[in-house]
Every structure is written in C-alpha cells, then in structure tokens.
Amino acid sequence: MMPISKPHSSFASKNKDSCIKLAQYLEKENEEIDQMIKNEVSKNRRDLLETMKQNFFTSIETNVGFIEVVGSIDKNISKLGKKDAKFFAPTISFSKNEQQHLVSKVTNKGDINSVFDLTPKEFTQYNNLLIQYAREAMDNYATNFNRRHKGLVDGSDLLYFGKVEHFRKYKGIDKEVKNGNSKTGDYKPGLQSHIHIIVSRKDVTQKMKLDPTTKERFTKRKIGDNPYTVGFNRNNWIKLNEESFDKLFKYNRPKLERFETQNILKNGSPHEIDKILMSSPSPNQNDYQEDLRKKKKKRRLL
Template identity: 30%
Template sequence: MYISITPHKLSESYGQSVSDFVDYLEKENEGLPLKEQEHFFDQYNDHVSPKSVIDHIDANTTKLKKVEPKFYAITVSPSTYELKHLQDHGQDLKRYTREFMKDYAASFNREISGNQVMVNDIVYYAKIEHQRTYKGADVQVRENAPFRKEIVKLQNDLLKINRGELSGIISQIEARIGKLMEQVPHKINGKLIDQGMKKEGLQTHIHIIVSRKDASNSVSLSPGSKYKASEVELHGKMVKRGFDRDQFFDKAEKTFDRTFNYQRNFVEQYASRKDFIKNPKDYFRALLQLPVNEKTIALKMLRETGLKIPSIPISQVQLAFKALQKIRKGLEMAVRSSSIGI
C-alpha cells in the first residue's frame, strides 16, 4: 500500500480553491452511465455533490494566510495483492476510508475543547478511482523517452519526404522505426508506454481531500507538521501540536489487515520496510529466515516490482556484501514506488 499526504499547490503557491482538484477528480466519470460513476463521500454520506465539496472546503479556511495550504490531498493506493483480496473494490475501500480517517484523526497531538482530535473534527471528502495513467515522472515513461524522441523525429522525416521537403529512402526510415520499437523497454500491447496512457491491471485507489481547519473552522490541523508531539505557548497558554506520521502509516496498515482479514507478507509490512531503509543487512537476514512458503511469496513480490534478485540458497542466512549492494538500489526504488512512503 502506498500513502501520500501533500499540500495542494499550484506551481509555487497554494491553491486558494479546491475547485480545480475536484474537477480533476470528476474526469473519470465522464461518459459513464450514472450507475457506474463514483461519487464523493464523507464519514456518513455516500453521495456528496462536487459543488458541496467545493463550497465546504473553500469556506473552511478562517485565518489561513495565502502562503498556507488550505487543504491536503491524501492518496491511498492499495497493492495488487491487497486489491485482489477485496470482494468489492468500491464499497470495501469506502468502508476502509472511514476507518482510515479515524486513524488520521488519532495521529494528531492536538486537543479541541480539551478533547483529543476525533474523526468528527476532520472535514474531508473522498473519492474512489479505478484507473491510473502514466505520468512523466514514471520510470517507464522516463526510460522510453529517448526512444520516443528518436521515433518522433523519424516519423516527422517521413512526413517531410512525402511532402518533398526532404530527401531520403522511406523503407530505410521505416525499418529504423521498427527496430527502435523492438528495443523500447516498456510497451503495452505492442504500443510504447507514454505519458497519459492508461495503466494495465488493478488500479483502484482513493483520493481524499482534507481541510486544514477542523469542523469548527477554528483549529488548524496540519499533517505536514515537522513535530510528532510537542507543546508551544500560544496567547499565554500551552498548546499541544504535532502529527505522528509513523504512527499513522502503521495504524493505516493494521486497520486494513483487521478490516479485511488480510495476511500481510513480510515485504509488505511497514515495520520491515523501515528496517530495510535503516539496516538492509538485517532486513535480508530476517527475510531469508522466513518459513519457506512465506519466503517464496516474499521474493516473488520483490521480483514483480521489476527487481532482479540473484539466486539465493534457501538455507543461506546472510547475503554476500556484493549481492546486497547489487540489489539495494533497485529494491530502494521498489519500496518507495510500491509501498507506504516514509
């Protein structure tokens, strides 16, 4: 599962309205019959209109400055394994979102009217999406870019030759294009993967819009706080502040497992991924000491990220240093792209 929390920005400034983001999230509904469309929802309502989302989030910004984020965008992307475990992606993830937001509220080191922050203090709207498209930053698009550039150039040359603007042998250029298409590292159904192309497989995920201010529009709740837990003097009295991301990510994972009775493999666990980043040798030692069945699944999961793992004897407890260094870079990328962000 991958979870990201970001303040919504427009270039160098924070968006003053949530309208553009809401419009973006509505695009997947275009052309779909009403019964197949996904709607915005909150903790208690299954169908909230886009206008209501915009009006509520935009109005809930008292005393926030232009240089401060008005709302945060949370994206929750379950893995293929997690999605395959669910019975109904839309309904199951809607149920999970409501439990997930309880974990979000509980991760604030804040009090509102003397009470710990609860989910009813959070102003949020969520939406389930079932498709994803490749973006410019995706490794597939970046690695395809040099091939695409050369292919486009050759295709433009063909057009110029046909218009008499350039001399050349068409068959040779077409053969060169064909050769480049064979060499392209990432394709779907024979087509070069490019920005904007839909991704294959299960892609259902959750978008959550969370107001910076609480439901009373008086308390600022920032998940971007650099503090896990601290106190500061404000207007003559001590006020708690902070957001514990580590606790939040851990709870979000455990809530998924508890809600759906999901048996999480070692490589999927938030705690083990932290171990990898802090001490990869211990991570691999623990991985190789797993029971055979669980270890087989773990290595399969790692290979499915595109990582090339050297052949490792089942009985081996430690990886050779060179083997560890060889795969560490690739696994680090896999961890960051397919797991909860740290």
C-alpha cells in the same frame, strides 16, 4: 506492500487558494467513463461503467457533489492568512494483494484481474469496502494529531471529502513508457483502485489548524498552565492504516508486506536488510536483493 497513505500538501493545484482546481481534477475519471460509455456497444459493459462513476464521500455521506465540496472547503478558513495552506490532499493506494483480497471478499473468486471482471453489484460492494476503509484511515488521521483533549476525536471532527478512483495511466517516468512497451496516457492493467482526499486545514469547528506535513511529530507545549500537543507522525499514520486494513478485512499480512519490514528495506542498514531478506523468502526477493546491491553501491560512492 501495505496501504500507502501520503499526506500531500497539494495535488494538481496550489493549496493556498480555492480547492476548485483539485476538485475539478478529481472529476476527470467520471469524464473519461462518460466517454467510454459513448463508445461502448455492450449494454452490460455500459451498465457497469455507469456504476463506476463516483461522487465524493464524507465520514457519513456517500453522494456529495462538486459544488458542495468546493463551497465547504473554501469557506472553512477562519483566521487563515493569504499565505496559509487552506487544504491538504492525502492519497491512499493499495497493493495488488490487498485489492485482490477485497475483491475476493465480494466475489469469492481469486482470479479477478480488473474491475471490468466484476458485475455492477460486485463493483458496488467492492467500492463500498474502499470507502469504509478510507473513513477509518481519516479517523486515524484525526487521531494522529494528538488533539483528543481539544475535541479532535475522529474523522467526523474533520472537514474532508474523498473520492475513489479505479484507473491509473502511464506517465513518461514509468519504465514501461521508457522501454517502449506503453505510451504516456495509456491505462495501466490490473486492479488500480486508489483514493483521493481533500481535507480542510481547519477542523469542523474552525478552532484548530491541522497540518499533516509539519516536521513535528509529537511535541508537548504550554500556554500558561495549559499543556497541549502538536505534530503529525506520518509513519505512524501509515502504520495505523495498515492495522486498520488488516483488522477490518481480516487480512493475514505476510511479514514482507508489513510497514515495519518495508521501512527497514527502504531505510535500514545492509545488515538489517540482509536479515529481513534471509528470513522472508518470496517471489519478489530477487528484486529486493537488486535494490540492496544498488543501495550498497551508492553508499560506497558517497
């Protein structure tokens, strides 16, 4: 799979008021790490856990605190009404192969299955690569609004704060919980790194409203003799982010992992899906074949 970039309208809180609840939610991993440190007897493991605690980052800063995040986002609301969205909460997730590739770049090893297998120095390098990538993804986010002519060129023209997380927990909807192998709240094994973003509805100048959830993808309009464009193509943002990952980290992406391929497997016709699967044998092919059979059955029932 490719990096999945989702421009959520909100996450863990409503986005028409203060972002404080979302920012508080994103502090949860640090609180859990503090608890792990208290219960840890190994000094080496405690040192690694201390390294894992995260502050927020921006397009240029890497050590931004909670109060600055909330204050900045909540103040950047010029000419927004009470019912207008004030911020959005994009998330960026990675496949196991992508995370393994990044880890191998800092360790020269191919058998790292957890961030706990890293030294504090290796973890910091790995974490920095994720931040570097997130900044490129937010450059793509800005570009994808097609407002360059209005001064929206890259991520520095946005008001956003990001935070990397390295753990995920099972939820009641996960099949591992349903089949009784894990419990809700248990930590998921393996590399689970992902990134949360809080980005203001307004750009840094507070002149432009930017909505990544709009239904418009690329619409040209005019006010008098002044043409302008609106819209946000979510699929294009994912595609741009995939290209950025591959170029930035020299990742030779298999055909089956490409966004174009995955999009066909999810939304294509049975003939298109069959063609992809026949030309892209992989260990996961049986899973895709099963998905295809389910899709065909569902279509017959409609």
